Amino acid sequence: MNAIPQEVTVPHFVGGGRIVTTAKPVPQPGAGQLLIEVKANALCGSERGQFRDGTPVTPGHEAAGVVAAAGPGATTRVGTPGAIFLMDFCGECRSCALGHTNQCLAKRGDMGFNRDGGYGVYELVHESLFFPTPSDVTPTEATLLLDIMGTGGHAIRRASLVHKDIQSVLIPGAGPIGLGLLAMVKLMLGKDIPVVLSDVVPYRLELAEKMGGLPVLATEMSLAEGMKRHGLELPDVVFDAAGQERVRDESMALLAHRGVLVSVAHGGGLTIKNLYADFVFREMTLIGSEYFSYNELPGNLELLRAHRDYLNQIITHRFGVGEIQHAFELFFEGNTGKVIIEQ
Ligand SMILES: [Zn+2]
């Protein structure tokens, strides 16, 4: 472990799609806190606003690294590798008491959004957010535990609460979240369950197909036509990873009896007015799904270790932090899976 410097150079998102560098002091871990030396952080579509508008915070919320220093009362050993949970949950409120740490009612912050995140050299976290990982999992692989496996797996668990025999799945949006959902459906519900993915970007659909998905090019056909093309009629579950009102409406109208629409993507809206009679008659369910709970990490870690090669296909590009500007431009052009900044 290198000596910890007093100050480091970190990326600064100044707005207008420009990332420069700035110097920031390295914080000292206080009581119950850890200073993490970040080794990998995945780019995310939810950073589009920070890239466009700029932010004084150092972004990055899909980080993994090693413990560089521990504050008073923190028991994790220096050198321990692990991943960082996005939400700085309180651990004591009604939601946290039940394990719903993604629904904390007294959240202290969101790492990388209103607290300095993982594109910096070091990240200061409460120990409760740090999820230790075994040494055979690389930091880059450990980032898969977050928005890819975590968010995907949580959405599937949400759907499974009301649907016990999911036999077909439709995923509008084959970006990283859609690909994560695809992988987790295959790993959690069974590899033979047909999963149709639609997107406007052929690159993403090729990746989805390599991972066992059934592709639909949205510029060429409707979701209904796409389902038929793959010999399917009505999906039991739609996981919305596109975030567009039109796509949500189209998905909702397609649902089978007892069908579930799980909204994972933010943005857009939904109109069920014209569908309302069907909504009741077919006993549809509409579910929101936001990130995941900390306590889902151990199970997902076991899946990651058992299906490492399959899941690693989602990571298509890796760059050093000096190339972060290029990495973001490439990522937002759409012809990538997950893009990782490694340090
Ligand atoms: Zn993310």
Ligand SMILES: [Zn+2]
């Ligand atoms: Zn809480």
